[in-house]
Amino acid sequence: MRINFFSRVVATALFFALGTIAASAQVSRAEGKVTLKQADGTEVPVKDAVVEIYRTDISGKFPTKTDKSGMYVHAGVPFGGTYTIAVSAPGARPDFIAGVRVNQQPTNNFSLSPGDGSKLTLDQIRAAMASAPAGGARPAAGGGGGESKEDKARREEAEKKNAEITDANKKIEESNVVVNRTFKTGNDAFAAKRYDEAIASYDEGLRADPEQSVFYLNKSVVLRTRGVERYNVATKSKDTAAKDAAKADFTAAAENAEKGIKFYRDVVSKRGAGAAGNPPAGGAASQGGDQSLNYLAARSEAYRLALLTGTPVPADQAATAIQEYITAETDPAKKAKAEASLGDALFQGGKIDESIAAYQKVLASNPNNMEAMFGLGIALAADPSGAKNSEARDLLQKFADKTEPTNPRKQEALDMAKYLDDTIKNPAKPVDIPKGTIKQGAGRRKN
Template sequence: MKRIFSLLVLLIAAGLLGGSRDLRAQTAGIEGEIVVVQPDGSRVPAVNALVELYRLDVKGKYQTKTDKRGHFAHIGLPYGRYAIVVSGEGLTPYYEYNVRIPPPGEATLRRTIEMVPGDGRRPTLEEIQQAVARSGQAGAAVPQMTEAERKRLEEQARQIEEQRKRAAKDEEMIRQFNAANELARAGKYEEAIPLYKSALETSPDHPQLYVVMIRMAEAYHNLGVERFNNREREAAKEAFNLAIETARKAISMIPPDKPEQKPEYQGLLCRSLAVVATYLDASKLPEAIAAHEELMAMQATPADRARTQAQIAKIYLDTARSEEAVAAYRKALEIDPNSLDALFGLGNALAQSPDPAKYPEALAILKDFVEKAKRDPQRANQVQQAQEMIAAFSQFLEEQKQGKGQPRRRP
């Protein structure tokens, strides 16, 4: 009995093994590559394309996908007749109908499939069968593009290539711009300026080119200050004039939907013009005043407008036009009665007047300034200057009042 049982086990095992060999003998497979032929004739792998295998003799469906090289494989398919359907995003569907998967002993079926760009549709087996019935073709079918479709895809490819090139230019421009900013922050203006220029040339149609332009103007301005402090007057004048020219270009490039940028840019233009008009080229005075007036028209708050008006007054004062300075400071106080810059400037301008009758008012205004500003640590220097002028003018006016000695010059 024990031998019979063992024999049965061996027979069952042998039967199972035989069945396994029969199953393997009835299976085969398909593999290959799928490429996309672009409108310009170039060929690229079809990545992640869906390969669907519909069995036609009996019901059955299998599928796989291509890898990053466009390769696909499905081993272990039952021997028989199939429909091969390939689809993918941005591709025109491809199909082959009544394809024979080889029987045991034959090599795995290989295919190199060419596809073209399209709408990415995924057809069903029923749609494929209807297409075969209409065409009367049971073999491979590679849908071809119409002329209109080809032109559309060529234009699309051209636009994509232009976008790629523009993105590369923009990336390089940003790299150069950032490098220029680093140099400028380190005070290396002569090294920063060529990089700003290169950034402008790299991507001349970038929508934010005005930002690069104003930073370059700022570098020119700071270079001018550096040269002026080193007593290089002509070199400083050249740098300031370049700052003025560049700032004007930057302002003209600001988009209509970015008006909030204009006051900052106009402010830099005003600073450069103020230095040139005051210390380097008196003929620039009208241009400097006009630029400040344009800035005031852009400013929203009384405090900002009064500050700019006080800057106009200071330009007059620094160019020995005390009467114009007094009038400009009074106008600043009309705009903003709380402007300490205008109050200090008015007292200083009155003190510099050739008319001694204005000294008492200068004294009163300077005292008012000291009272209002003495608790502001940022105005400590102005307070000290005002106190020194108050002491000098108080003594002068007292001596004049008492008629002591010969008339003397004002403090």
């Protein structure tokens, strides 16, 4: 049954989305470089500098060290928190930056001055900040002997910059509260199938932070899940308005998935190739700690459902999205499912020969893939010469014989098979083209 098919889609969407919620946004990445100023004015990387990342909105500490190039990375910093990053190293004055939100400001570099190699505690940092004129003081010199003019100038400049950071992060902390709250309420509402409430929560989170890619990702999943349920009901009740509302959800799901990928890739790009790894073909990065595949899968599924339900979406954009996912996906079953959708996207874009090749590829490995069977029949029938009418008729008849009685495409396939059969038997006799079948693609270009 068509309804059962979509019920399976709903179950899959729920599983995927909840998995994504657990995996996509619980941790952020903190990184940067630590250098030490030399007497000649140059700076050199500091190896084994101690970097302590203190969470200050709630209790938490995440230590790490620099490598030989002075770089530090901590990939397990909890999402959405506010942090103070403190750095110490032998022969250097310790330093810190307060009010850091690493998912907004992942890279924080330190240029240390010579000192006694002392280490700051969080209490000392808080005391230094409380006594600083601008509310953003760096730690005092640890090397003894007073403060030189150069060091004083550097300290005052650092205090000024820290004050600016602290002021900016007040606003970030305010939005942080909203982001954490709406992320949780949105996920909880989705798990309870309160889709409108989930979407409203994600929208509120996006108003607080419009570049949070995971909100777009999860919103896309909610929209397509709601769309499937609406489409099921509308198909059963033959409610055109409800079906249009479902299609609007599929369109919005694709749009939000596109935005999610854009902002996610922006974050990966800011980390740099060395931090994120070299992405393979198709734009997907390695699945190690990366979430690219989740984003690609969500976008591909949104376009797949749109194409399956006749929802107008940009065909070339859909084809690109599905192809990127196919390139990244390693699961054969998921890849084959997407390849059938690629045929739909290519057909809608007028690339008939390419769509035929895509459908044939799916059927070669799975002869009973119903969507590819129907799509290939329609694509073959789009040949204006009529040379492929017999093959198209047989495929569409086979589809109609095998598919569930309630599948809306069953009658469409029967009507088209009859039309093709009549055309083959009476080529000179005018025959009305059935609605919703070949007429949709007949005027499109071939490759």
